[in-house]
Amino acid sequence: MTSCCFAILNCCKGNSSSEEPAEGIAVNNNVRIFSYNSLRSATSNFHPSSRIGAGGYGVVYKGVLRDGTNVAVKSLSAESSQGTREFLTEINMISDIRHQNLVELIGCCVEGTHRILVYEYLENNSLANTLLGTLSKHVVLDWPMRAKICLGTALGLAFLHEEAEPSVVHRDIKASNILLDRNFDPKIGDFGLAKLFPDNVTHVSTRVAGTVGYLAPEYALLGQLTKKADVYSFGVLMLEVISGSSSTKAAFGEELLILVEWTWKLKQEGRLVELIDPELINYPKAEVVRFITVALFCTQAAANQRPTMKQVVEMLSREVHLNENLLTEPGVYKGHKTRKLNGGGGGAAISGGSSSSHGIKYKKAMKTSPSSSQFNSSNSLTQMLPR
Ligand SMILES: Nc1ncnc2c1ncn2[C@@H]1O[C@H](COP(=O)(O)OP(=O)(O)OP(=O)(O)O)[C@@H](O)[C@H]1O
Ligand SMILES: [Mg+2]
Numbered sequence: 001m002t003s004c005c006f007a008i009l010n011c012c013k014g015n016s017s018s019e020e021p022a023e024g025i026a027v028n029n030n031v032r033i034f035s036y037n038s039l040r041s042a043t044s045n046f047h048p049s050s051r052i053g054a055g056g057y058g059v060v061y062k063g064v065l066r067d068g069t070n071v072a073v074k075s076l077s078a079e080s081s082q083g084t085r086e087f088l089t090e091i092n093m094i095s096d097i098r099h100q101n102l103v104e105l106i107g108c109c110v111e112g113t114h115r116i117l118v119y120e121y122l123e124n125n126s127l128a129n130t131l132l133g134t135l136s137k138h139v140v141l142d143w144p145m146r147a148k149i150c151l152g153t154a155l156g157l158a159f160l161h162e163e164a165e166p167s168v169v170h171r172d173i174k175a176s177n178i179l180l181d182r183n184f185d186p187k188i189g190d191f192g193l194a195k196l197f198p199d200n201v202t203h204v205s206t207r208v209a210g211t212v213g214y215l216a217p218e219y220a221l222l223g224q225l226t227k228k229a230d231v232y233s234f235g236v237l238m239l240e241v242i243s244g245s246s247s248t249k250a251a252f253g254e255e256l257l258i259l260v261e262w263t264w265k266l267k268q269e270g271r272l273v274e275l276i277d278p279e280l281i282n283y284p285k286a287e288v289v290r291f292i293t294v295a296l297f298c299t300q301a302a303a304n305q306r307p308t309m310k311q312v313v314e315m316l317s318r319e320v321h322l323n324e325n326l327l328t329e330p331g332v333y334k335g336h337k338t339r340k341l342n343g344g345g346g347g348a349a350i351s352g353g354s355s356s357s358h359g360i361k362y363k364k365a366m367k368t369s370p371s372s373s374q375f376n377s378s379n380s381l382t383q384m385l386p387r
Contacts, residue, residue: 032107101156235298244277301331
């Protein structure tokens, strides 16, 4: 991989600053180098009408390459001041990771201060727009579509965690990072992107204080970043897919609970079906309830009690009966104005449902040695099944 990277560098060096770097160079047969000019013409000079969105990393444009291929052109903001070599090394790493449920990185542009990523274009935009967005972008998704979105996302995440080399913790699983292709098959975007930014400026870490709803409490509060933080976020995402409600925007009940808390309350009160999106009709109730239960397993307070993504795939793929006696209360991270987080702009509090002692319970769970995890052993899935 390193030698390929140097091959690009040498090639770029060969061009004086006034010349365009050679375009379309294959690196590991996976990633192409685009000139800034070619991306400018692909996006009508980065015209506002080509703009399809913006996030913490920069602005995304729809582009059309000379051969007619549609692409999503993500222009990274200035904080991505990584050197060319480091940038290309990361790009090579990301572009090597390929799976049907991951958005494909086609290439990039590194010219002067420009750092631009070129991705395959997904016709049906993000889950955030399609499922949770404004009326004009909203699409009614039936249960088979929602089930395949959950399963496909789980497969993509399991690949990142367990098969990619090196394995990748996504860090920012959320509805806007799940893109949908023309058949509404899901693809996870932005994996590995946090690595392109120096640690202190990644928007993910600065946003830790601000995002309510997706962040695993141990990551938000203690900075403990493991695959289980992704599992937590995935659980929240599933609840959004099933309820049709945004975890970051909606509040539920008189106590204005967030989605995970609300789900737990409904479960405790035997009213779980009330979580299901009223737009859904003719759904298989037992299967939908199983999916909700899997989501609750994913969002448990103690990271080591959450399943791995591989186990999640299994639980979603077949009719397993989950041992709900093992299910513990979710951990919840909430923005809080009075306590400051390391380096973040805000603070945090932990709570769990209506139980005021939950913070203590959570801390106890956090102290559990990872080696005692019920999900670490190979037969751990069966521990969730009736004995
Ligand atoms: N490959 C793609 N194909 C089609 N649309 C895309 C693609 N990638 C991104 N988008 C659109 O661009 C929007 C912005 O994406 P971007 O990743 O920059 O921001 P975000 O996902 O909202 O936040 P974050 O920066 O935290 O990931 C997405 O919500 C989606 O609508
Ligand atoms: Mg994104």
